[in-house]
Amino acid sequence: MVLLDRNTVYLEVQEVETDAARIKDLRVTIGGIRGLAPAVPRGPMPMPGPGTLRRWDRKLLSRYRPFYMPFCELCCLCTFGKCDLSGGRKGACGITMNAQQSRIVLLACCIGAATHTAHAREILDHIVSRFGERHPLDTGGSQIDITAPITRLVCGFEPQTVGDLDRALRYAENQITQLLAATHTGQEGDYLDLESKVFHAGMVDHLGMEIADISQVSAYSFPRADADAPLVELGMASVDTKKPVILVVGHNVVPSVGILEYARENDLLGSIEVTGICCTSLDLTRYSEKAKIIGPISWQLRYIRSGIPSVVVVDEQCVRTDLPDECRAVRAPVIATSDKNALGLPDRTGDPADEIVEDLVSGRVTGVLLRDPDIVGEVAVKTANHVFEKRKGITAIPPGESVTASAGECTHCSFCQRACPAELPLVEVIREAGAGDTGALASLYDLCIGCGRCESACPRGLPLHSFIISASCERIRDEKFSIRSGRGAISDVEIREVGGPIVLGEIPGIVAFVGCSNFPRGGSELASMCREFARRRFIVCTSGCAAITAGQYRNDEGKTLYEEFSGKFEAGGVLNVGSCVSNAHISGAAIKIAAIFAKRELDGNYEEIADYVHNRVGAVGVAWGAMSQKAAAIASGFWRLGIPVIVGPHGSKYRRMLLGRADHPDDWKVNDARTGEEVCIGPVPEHLFVAAETAEEAMVLVAKLSMRPNDTTRGRSIKCTHYIDLHRRLYGTMPGDIHLFIRNPADVPLTFKDEIWAHLEAHGWKEQPVPDPTLLEPKGRRVKGGKPK
Amino acid sequence: MTRPAPWQTAETCGTRQAGIIKGPQVLAALLKKARHPLMLVGNQGSRDPEEADEALNAVIFLAQKAGISLVASGKAVLSCRERGLSPDSTIPATDCANRLSDPAWAGVDGKGPHDLVFIIGLPYGMEWTLLSGLKNGAPALITVALDRYYHPQASWSFANLAHHEWLEMISETTRVIGR
Numbered sequence: 001m002v003l004l005d006r007n008t009v010y011l012e013v014q015e016v017e018t019d020a021a022r023i024k025d026l027r028v029t030i031g032g033i034r035g036l037a038p039a040v041p042r043g044p045m046p047m048p049g050p051g052t053l054r055r056w057d058r059k060l061l062s063r064y065r066p067f068y069m070p071f072c073e074l075c076c077l078c079t080f081g082k083c084d085l086s087g088g089r090k091g092a093c094g095i096t097m098n099a100q101q102s103r104i105v106l107l108a109c110c111i112g113a114a115t116h117t118a119h120a121r122e123i124l125d126h127i128v129s130r131f132g133e134r135h136p137l138d139t140g141g142s143q144i145d146i147t148a149p150i151t152r153l154v155c156g157f158e159p160q161t162v163g164d165l166d167r168a169l170r171y172a173e174n175q176i177t178q179l180l181a182a183t184h185t186g187q188e189g190d191y192l193d194l195e196s197k198v199f200h201a202g203m204v205d206h207l208g209m210e211i212a213d214i215s216q217v218s219a220y221s222f223p224r225a226d227a228d229a230p231l232v233e234l235g236m237a238s239v240d241t242k243k244p245v246i247l248v249v250g251h252n253v254v255p256s257v258g259i260l261e262y263a264r265e266n267d268l269l270g271s272i273e274v275t276g277i278c279c280t281s282l283d284l285t286r287y288s289e290k291a292k293i294i295g296p297i298s299w300q301l302r303y304i305r306s307g308i309p310s311v312v313v314v315d316e317q318c319v320r321t322d323l324p325d326e327c328r329a330v331r332a333p334v335i336a337t338s339d340k341n342a343l344g345l346p347d348r349t350g351d352p353a354d355e356i357v358e359d360l361v362s363g364r365v366t367g368v369l370l371r372d373p374d375i376v377g378e379v380a381v382k383t384a385n386h387v388f389e390k391r392k393g394i395t396a397i398p399p400g401e402s403v404t405a406s407a408g409e410c411t412h413c414s415f416c417q418r419a420c421p422a423e424l425p426l427v428e429v430i431r432e433a434g435a436g437d438t439g440a441l442a443s444l445y446d447l448c449i450g451c452g453r454c455e456s457a458c459p460r461g462l463p464l465h466s467f468i469i470s471a472s473c474e475r476i477r478d479e480k481f482s483i484r485s486g487r488g489a490i491s492d493v494e495i496r497e498v499g500g501p502i503v504l505g506e507i508p509g510i511v512a513f514v515g516c517s518n519f520p521r522g523g524s525e526l527a528s529m530c531r532e533f534a535r536r537r538f539i540v541c542t543s544g545c546a547a548i549t550a551g552q553y554r555n556d557e558g559k560t561l562y563e564e565f566s567g568k569f570e571a572g573g574v575l576n577v578g579s580c581v582s583n584a585h586i587s588g589a590a591i592k593i594a595a596i597f598a599k600r601e602l603d604g605n606y607e608e609i610a611d612y613v614h615n616r617v618g619a620v621g622v623a624w625g626a627m628s629q630k631a632a633a634i635a636s637g638f639w640r641l642g643i644p645v646i647v648g649p650h651g652s653k654y655r656r657m658l659l660g661r662a663d664h665p666d667d668w669k670v671n672d673a674r675t676g677e678e679v680c681i682g683p684v685p686e687h688l689f690v691a692a693e694t695a696e697e698a699m700v701l702v703a704k705l706s707m708r709p710n711d712t713t714r715g716r717s718i719k720c721t722h723y724i725d726l727h728r729r730l731y732g733t734m735p736g737d738i739h740l741f742i743r744n745p746a747d748v749p750l751t752f753k754d755e756i757w758a759h760l761e762a763h764g765w766k767e768q769p770v771p772d773p774t775l776l777e778p779k780g781r782r783v784k785g786g787k788p789k
Numbered sequence: 790m791t792r793p794a795p796w797q798t799a800e801t802c803g804t805r806q807a808g809i810i811k812g813p814q815v816l817a818a819l820l821k822k823a824r825h826p827l828m829l830v831g832n833q834g835s836r837d838p839e840e841a842d843e844a845l846n847a848v849i850f851l852a853q854k855a856g857i858s859l860v861a862s863g864k865a866v867l868s869c870r871e872r873g874l875s876p877d878s879t880i881p882a883t884d885c886a887n888r889l890s891d892p893a894w895a896g897v898d899g900k901g902p903h904d905l906v907f908i909i910g911l912p913y914g915m916e917w918t919l920l921s922g923l924k925n926g927a928p929a930l931i932t933v934a935l936d937r938y939y940h941p942q943a944s945w946s947f948a949n950l951a952h953h954e955w956l957e958m959i960s961e962t963t964r965v966i967g968r
Contacts, residue, residue: 067887069922073803086803086925097925419798423913425837457798520912649915652883659887663895691883693911694832694863701881731866731879 043604046156047171050178050200053640056607057196059775060614060642063667064658064688066195068101071655075100078185093185101655102194103183105632108654109201110180112633115317116581117172117208118340119252124165124211126254126373127219133163137218140225143491146595149588149602150210154203156604162218165211172211175204202636203606209634210584216253217488222286225491227568227575232285234293234551234560235479239308244384245273247309247332249300251317251580253283255337255376259313260288262377272384277303278318279544279579285485286578293483295552296517296545298450302469304330306476307395310384311360313376316341317580318516318628324367329396333360333383334367337376345369353378361386396466400438403467407433409460416464419457421650422449422520426464433467441471446522449625483551484562486543486578490589492596494569498539499597503616505715507571508722509533509706512541512586515623515631517549520649525695526624527553530561530574532699536722537571538706541586546624547576583634587641590617606640607776614642615670615773618706618719620685621645622698626654635689644685644705646698651691658688662740670709672771673778679771681709682740696730703727704741709773713746721749724756739763743770793948796938797913802921807934807946813962815945819931820855820966823905825896828852828935829885830876831910832863840952847959848909848935849874854963857907858898860885865910882911886919890926908943909935917942935959 013026045052073086080092085100095103127135137147137160146152148159148168155168179201182188188197216222223229239245248256256276263269275292276284277299284291294303297318304312304323307330314323316338324343327334336343348356348368353375359365360383370376398406410430417426424447429440445468454464469476501507511533513526530550534540542550551560565574569589577585594612595602602609613619621638623631626647632654635645639658647654661667662683672679684707692698703723711719720741727735734752739760742748744767748756792806810816820826830848833841845865849872852859861869861876862885869876877897878885888894889906896903906923908916916934920942923932934940937955939948947955 067883067890067922068926069886069918070803070925071918071921073921073925084804086805087928415798418796421914423797423833428837453798649912652915652918655918657883657887659884661888661891663888687884690881691915692863693882693915696864697862697881730864732870733866733875733879736879 041156041604043156043601045606046604047154048606050175050182050197053200053606054193054196056610057199057640058192060199060639060688061192061195061658064660066098066102066191067657067659068098069652069655069657070097070101071653073097095189096191098191099189099194102191102198103188105654105656106179106194106198106201107183108629109198109205109633109636110176110183111629112631113201113205113208114176115630116205116212116633117169117176119316119581120169120208120212120215121173122252122338123254124162124169124215127162127215128166131162131219133161133166135162135219137161137164137214138224139214139217139489140491143225143493144489145492146592146602148210148214149591149595150206150584152603153591153606153609154207158603162215165215168207169211172204172208175200198636199640202633202638203640205633206584206587206637209581210588212581213488213578213584216283220253220257220287222283222578223485223487225489226487227566227573229485229487229567230289231482231562232289232291232293232485234295234481234483234548236294236303236306236308236476237478237480238292239273239275239294241308243271243273244310244388245275245308246311246313246380246384247294247303248274248276248280248284248313248315249278249323250315250319250341251279252315252338253280253287255313255315255373256280256284257287258373258377259380260284260291260377262374262381266381268381272381275309280315282486282544282547282579289485293548296523296548298448298517301326301450301452301465304332305396305466305469307391307397310388310391311335311380313337313380314341314343317630328366330394331363331391333387335376335380336367336369337371337373339371342369343367347371349375353382357382357386396463397470398463398466400470403433403438403441403470404436406462407467410434410462411460413459415457415459416454419453421451421453421518422447424448426454430464430467433471438471441468442475444468445472445475446524449518481551481554481560482563483548483560484567484576486547486576486582487567488578488582489585490569490592492592495589495592495596498570499593501571502593502618503597503710505618505708505711505719508536508538508719509618509620509702510539510541510589511702511706512543512619512621513546513550513624514543514583514586514621514634515546515625516627517545517625518627518650519625521695523549524553526550527561529622529624529695529699531555531564533702534561534565534572534574539569539571540565540574542574542576543578543583543586544580549625550574580630580634587637587643590619590641590643593617610641611774611776614775616708616710618708618711619643620702620705622702623651624648624695624698626651639688642688644688644690646701646705647689647691648698649691649693657690659690660686660688662686662737670771670773670775671778672769673774674772676778679769679773681771681773682743682768684709684741700726700730707741709771713744713770716741716743716747717749720747721751724749724752734759739765743768792941793939795917795941796949797917800914800917800941802941806941807939807943809948810933810945810958813958813965816933816962817965819905819933819945823931825901825903826855826857826905826907827860827889827897827903828857828907828909829860829862829882830865830869831882831912831916832865833910833912843956845910846872847956847963851959851963854967858896858903860897862911882915882919886922889923889930892927892929903930905931905933907933907935913938916940
């Protein structure tokens with residue numbers, strides 16, 4: 001086998017016998033680095049192109065058909081346009097409404113995948129330059145044999161060093177370019193083929209995330225599959241405001257590591273506070289327990305306006321684009337650190353650090369772009385120390401009496417309320433505040449997503465978000481919590497322990513709360529959902545802003561979720577895997593269940609592993625506050641593995657759902673690998689992507705979407721018990737579709753036996769076999785020894 | 790008459806916008822013409838609990854009087870049952886909209902496809918997108934946004950009414966169809 005790419009030649013000879021010599025297992029790599037493992041991609045589908053997995057995607061899409069909800073009915077991407085695609089019209093290029101919607105979804109997922117992949121590129125290049133390309137990958141020491149499950153599944157080779165990841169990353173970069181090209185005018189026009197490419201973008205996104213996270217875990221000694229990762233501080237009240245405070249915002253931890261390294265080297269760690277918002281803060285606390293997390297992305301305005309941060313350092317992704325303006329208002333110097341997010345600031349990378357500090361402290365410049373993380377560290381720490389005394393007392397949050405006076409100027413035009421994505425009753429609370437009662441304003445603190453659209457809409461320029469913060473000062477004084485630092489991967493040992501109970505259905509499900517903080521009714525619903533499912537002995541994973549939000553609420557005993565539950569991948573565990581890029585460990589765990597527990601071939605074997613995960617691993621994603629294109633890409637990576645994702649009501653703005661039809665029995669057939677026969681398995685899981693209106697609806701859906709065709713009767717009985725119990729508690733009734741999930745009498749939960757039997761009889765229920773389910777042809781399974789599990 | 794702006798800023802749609810329900814006669818006429826109407830009730834009639842309560846009472850009374858099949862999304866089923874009405878289905882709103890876009894769907898009650906749907910009580914943005922899905926995916930279906938806010942993606946919508954105006958309109962419709 002000979003494999004060529006742009007930089008490397010791989011030659012592999014399994015066995016050759018000539019008159020002169022006999023050669024066996026000869027492998028030569030020219031232009032690349034490799035360790036002991038073969039660098040030659042293996043498996044049936046290594047490094048798939050955009051069309052390679054089309055057959056698998058079509059199987060999923062024939063069951064979970066797209067339901068398009070055009071967010072815009074026009075196409076304005078070319079100079080033919082605007083083209084009105086409504087009412088069955090076609091665009092000037094011939095595109096239909098469905099294709100246009102899936103095209104936009106693909107664009108969103110390409111943006112998301114590109115963002116994680118570019119992030120991975122920055123991290124990998126930095127780590128290779130700092131630690132060398134032979135730096136070993138280590139995500140869990142002896143606890144982990146499969147270090148890079150997604151890389152192996154997608155690319156078909158096992159990386160052992162950070163240098164090995166470069167090849168996988170180049171593949172990801174190439175695929176994103178291919179996918180983006182497919183969205184050009186006059187390219188892909190079939191909506192299902194576009195949807196298949198959406199799945200491909202998602203798969204590539206998870207690959208990019210994995211590369212980013214295992215690189216940084218390996219290089220920076222983050223917690224490595226550590227169920228007992230330290231508890232770190234969270235919340236605005238955790239900050240010691242007597243010290244200079246640095247705020248880091250974004251997702252790329254490298255510049256922030258530069259800050260901590262500089263402070264440590266200069267013995268300043270004890271005299272400054274390094275705080276963070278969003279994923280950078282999560283990753284920074286994985287690097288050092290001394291760093292503090294302030295909150296999710298919705299905390300940007302409230303924290304900066306509080307005046308607490310002396311200096312604001314931004315890297316990339318999900319950073320407010322008006323952040324320099326906000327920083328200027330509180331005279332906090334801002335330091336941009338990424339080429340992708342230069343914010344119009346002057347590039348001072350080559351200048352002496354002290355000169356830059358002097359300019360920032362004097363106010364000659366309000367911000368700078370520094371593209372070297374080491375310089376960022378020095379400039380940020382020195383500047384924070386210098387401006388600290390000068391900035392004392394500066395805040396953009398008005399005092400209470402000022403709020404009352406300003407609120408009195410409100411004309412109640414309702415523009416603020418009509419601009420609010422969360423539909424908060426701003427008109428009424430401002431009216432009350434104007435009359436001297438700011439209690440109602442304070443009640444919005446938890447519900448406000450901090451977007452600031454209300455202020456932008458106000459014709460009188462009232463700082464309405466600041467009013468809410470001002471009215472909530474008592475609440476903020478108490479805002480101090482604990483969150484478990486991101487633990488990283490799930491260990492192989494944990495997978496071995498829970499693989500059986502998950503696949504057999506005895507652990508009712510893995511539920512991953514991921515994504516942003518665009519919550520419909522505040523973060524408390526998310527924390528309640530996490531607690532509900534942990535108490536029900538699901539395995540609860542969290543990541544990103546959802547992980548932070550989950551830590552912002554206490555139980556009756558004053559404990560946060562991370563103090564109340566174990567951090568182990570076990571029934572009833574609540575695991576913060578880390579930042580956005582750590583989401584790869586959640587999909588990676590599902591993949592490892594197939595590879596470790598069931599011994600399915602992993603390398604380059606996407607279709608079979610996805611088929612296994614879809615039919616057997618009762619995992620569900622919940623992106624309750626999903627906002628970004630990255631969240632869309634993360635979801636689509638789960639979809640290709642056949643893992644359902646539930647979003648909150650705002651998620652409907654992603655403009656298409658992937659919904660099954662429980663009332664179409666023919667849609668729910670699988671092949672029985674034991675007999676080769678086609679068997680009906682009921683609508684499990686019923687949907688692949690669905691927006692829930694309320695948290696109650698989401699909880700009922702989680703229980704339902706955790707069911708899988710492979711559930712044993714005991715497992716299905718447990719899952720049905722949770723479904724029925726939640727439905728009865730939250731809706732007050734027995735689920736009307738329970739007959740679709742009972743396959744034989746042993747599936748019937750004992751607790752509800754009589755009621756269920758009456759229901760089954762009323763619906764003409766018939767017993768169904770429990771197959772060894774697969775959507776693939778039963779033959780051609782590749783199992784390493786033993787019976788299929 | 791110029792059309793009102795969508796209640797939520799910037800939620801404009803394409804070239805066709807909802808007709809305005811100017812009086813109870815419009816709703817009564819739509820109901821009279823419909824063969825198999827459906828009402829999809831969400832959980833969020835209003836942020837104001839008192840208004841939400843009144844709104845739900847009014848639309849449930851309308852549904853009962855007009856014999857409209859009912860889907861309760863979210864936890865609205867609890868509110869409906871408290872008012873003595875068992876919804877025909879409790880499927881999520883997105884699932885309901887998807888099925889409505891299938892002309893062969895047997896309907897929530899198994900009596901055949903629906904030709905008219907009233908939607909009320911969903912978060913504005915969610916209702917907006919679902920209505921868009923139906924507008925484009927179910928062109929034969931008449932959609933009525935029954936909230937007091939203007940929803941341009943519906944076939945018919947109220948024009949950002951005050952709660953009391955809206956309540957009067959629904960109550961009057963119920964009276965008209967009950968004659």
